[in-house]
Amino acid sequence: MDPDINRVLYIIGASGHGKVIADLAELLGYTVYFYDDAYPEKQQIEHWTVLGTFDDLLQLEPDKINVAVAIGNNVIRQEKILLCEKHHYQLPRLIHPSAIISKYAQVGTGTVVLAGAVINAFARIGRGCIINTASVVEHDCIINDFVHISPNSALAGSVFIGECSWIGIGSQINQLVNVDEHVLIGAGSTVVKNIPANVVAFGSPAKVISHNR
16 A cells, blocks of 8 residues: 555655654655755665655655755755755754753744654754754743754753754753854853854864864
8 A cells, every 4th residue: 555645754865864864754754755966876874665766756746745964064964954844845843752842932844853852842843953852941041943962962041043054962051041053062062151153163162173164
């Protein structure tokens, strides 16, 4: 029997992160297929089938097409999501059942919230974000579009993260701190003051060490 088209999810990016998203999607009741620009060399990822390239996906009619962009690079994920939006594909929120999300929080389309993550009251998460395993986004935080909050990171209350920024694994950001757009915060950093746009910052306390663009 063919799967219900409403419960088919086409995942862009047959990589390690893609496998995590596929695992979550199956848990949520989707039938999963992949598209990856390495096709036809890559026709399989674990037990899932790769059907073609991203350009092949864009040939599909938009009616009831569910797409997840499983690409860790924020800028590339942004590019793919914007094209999917242009083609009127549906970009469902994928939220792990073990995640804890306040009823007063907002989560944008195309965002994934992975196992054990916590999003507290009045936090606002943009579209196309990755809220990774066991990360914490506290009350009143604003996370703009296409941000990646890595595993075991913790954002205290009223933190602002700008578009396409990446918070490295195990990092901590103090309350009221602003991290501007296109910033990379290195793994295990402690951010205690505002970080300007387009830089790499690392350490405890985090300091700007280079440009990011």
